[in-house]
Amino acid sequence: MADDGQAVPEAGVPTRNWAGNVTWSAVRRHRPTSVDELRDLVAASRRIRAVGSRHSFNRLADTTGDLVAVDGLPSTVAIDRAAGTATVSAGLRYGEVAARLHEQGYALPNLASLPHISVAGAVATATHGSGERNGNLATSVVAVELVTAEGDLVRVDATDGRFPGIVVGLGAYGVVTRLTLALVPTFEVRQYVHLGLPREAMDEALASAYSVSLFTTWRGTGFDQVWRKQVVDQQPPPVRWLGATAADTPRHPVPGLPGDTCTGQLGVPGPWHERLPHFRPGFTPSSGEELQSEYHLPRETAAEALAALDGVRDRIAPVVQICELRTVAADRLWLSPQYERDTLSIHFTWVADAGAVAPVVAAVEERLAPFTPRPHWGKVFGIAPAAVAAAYPRLADAVAATVAADPTGKFRNELLDRYLPR
Template identity: 70%
Template sequence: MSTHRNWAGNVEYAARAYRRPSSIDELRELVAGSDRIRAVGSGHSFNRLGDTTGDLVTLAGLPATPRLDEQRRVVHVPAALRYGDLATWLHERGYALANLASLPHISVAGAVATGTHGSGETVGNLATAVAGLELVTAAGDLLTVDRTDPDFTGMVVSLGALGIVTRLTLDVVPTFEVRQYVRLDLPREALDEALASAYSVSVFTDWRSTRGTQVWRKQLADQPAPPADWLGTAAADRPWHPVPGMPVANCTEQLGVPGPWHERLPHFRLGFTPSNGDELQSEYHLPRAVAADALVALDEVAHLIAPVAQTSELRTIAADELWLSPQYDRDSLAVHFTWIADAAAVLPVLAEVERALAPFAPRPHWGKVFTMPTGTIAATYSRWTDFAALVNRLDPNGKFRTEELDQLLPR
């Protein structure tokens, strides 16, 4: 196979072969005949959790048309479809998803499997919209599950360990409009109020002070605009990019101009480079109730963070009941870091960040860079052993396992 890398270029896949089936039957035959196999989506993972020394399979060759069920208010989605393409398709038919991640370039199955999220005090991560799954199991069988299955809440955020997901069923809502306002220089003491002030809110900081450099407020279009003196901030009078120096044309429209949900909830526009592109990313999910204390702890290592961070983002996500979701059983604050693309410089700082956050039971984002030991992570999930048992039951020979998964879920 030719060399394949992830989106950021920091992971070169070790797979012996790269497969692109054109039908479900071809995929089933491929899975049944392989000893090691993993699916790869849009490649927006920054670690080796999805890598394999066996076969790496893309589902981009399978039929890609969604199917809307208006009576049930769900949409059946091919796994490889990108959220941006799905969102456009839904909006044209008068429907929406409850939330989107900061970039629309990611595949639906990959984002769901890793617990990827947007922001909003009352909105769950993207996986909470999943009402059903179709996947190819280790034997090559096609398994369909929904919310009536007792294992369903363990199968949604699965890290790709249970099989190759081919289709997902997602809840939809009527389409809606959003206005996006950027505010500057938020005082730390106003952070809680800011995060709860709109449908979706992100606060960016550079860790050079305790103030938020930018607040991205994504509010429903029929809500009043923030007052001029909102929480002691200044209104942006031009578009901004979260990463200083990057082109603002890459970002979704701001300055309060109303627009459809899928063109405002993400930070970045489909068809343009999201974030910087030349970067590493880490993210930790903390109980919402300890947010203030956790940020004070990070202030102690801010002098280490600032030189290697391009930006850092704070978001909130509602609790859910998905066993391996970073928001399992707790409302959460996500602390995200966009690092420079230099692992040698970043990893020692990452160790200090994890040390500072250790008292607050952090959970890492499954698709980003982290160094936390398995035992520390597992201790924050009450259903960890249940998930490990589910993996061993559905994949007894470890067909979907990787070196990283073996470290997380020893057999």
């Protein structure tokens, strides 16, 4: 802290995102240690954006003014047993929150593949796990506490008509300080990995467990690995299952990388937060030498969409490290990629070469265009704003709500101006 009580510029806030492909444009960076300090900072700033764990791959968190990290705010995981909820600090990471919930006998319905991501950042971008009946992480939110453009601290819940827009709000409504999440009783999960799944078994495999991921390198027509996360009372799969063979050692999704950084496999039971993510919180999942894209399509178009991508398989394979398919249940959040449709997500982890990846991303988007793809807001994509707008029936409502909440555009940036034009 400086003598005048203001946050020291550049205090503990990195200049780049996790992958290193984006250098932020902010002229000042801050890490306040109290909500009052944050309120003063927001009120005094002309342009400001919040940054989480930096796992975005585009300029969604960027700003030409002040960049603020909220992980220095007081740590809170406050459980309300009567309501079945937990109020948690925005800057906490899911791995931290999950362990504390489990100790008290509670769980979240699902988790993303990385437990290293911040709660507020994941919610704001509709980051998700997998499961035909599981919504994205934002669907657990029942209230949001945030600092508005005037520096006021407000709490918004489902009684407010703007709530479906604010939850997956892309940082456009203010700086989130805490979120209240709906809980379920803690549960145990067994994780099984099978190798060599034929393409024709895709739909049955995706519906076969609580959470399922299919991985492909696009060097063949089938799937290299199937990761099945099933509740403990479900019957274990046989060694030979749907034409695939059980792995006999722990695996990593990316071929050639060691499996010891991944969550427990081989059917060994463990608590939900140690099985639903792919990676253990105590390990860095990778060095950041990658780019990522993800597209969300209507679930019923899965077979057609993959057949369309077969036409550019020879272009995808040389620049993809791994591609993951997951399912996500529909929700009612205006800017969620799962808004009102059950979804198949196709996630690409690319090599860290933007020049080589960009034309392949364009080819993938051209092939997926007939299926009305909705890109992940925090990853690499180039879909035209008009096409994105056409895919979101409530986008105009979301834009109107952001303008009403922030008439001067304090929380806006170039990416929001492009895809949520005022």
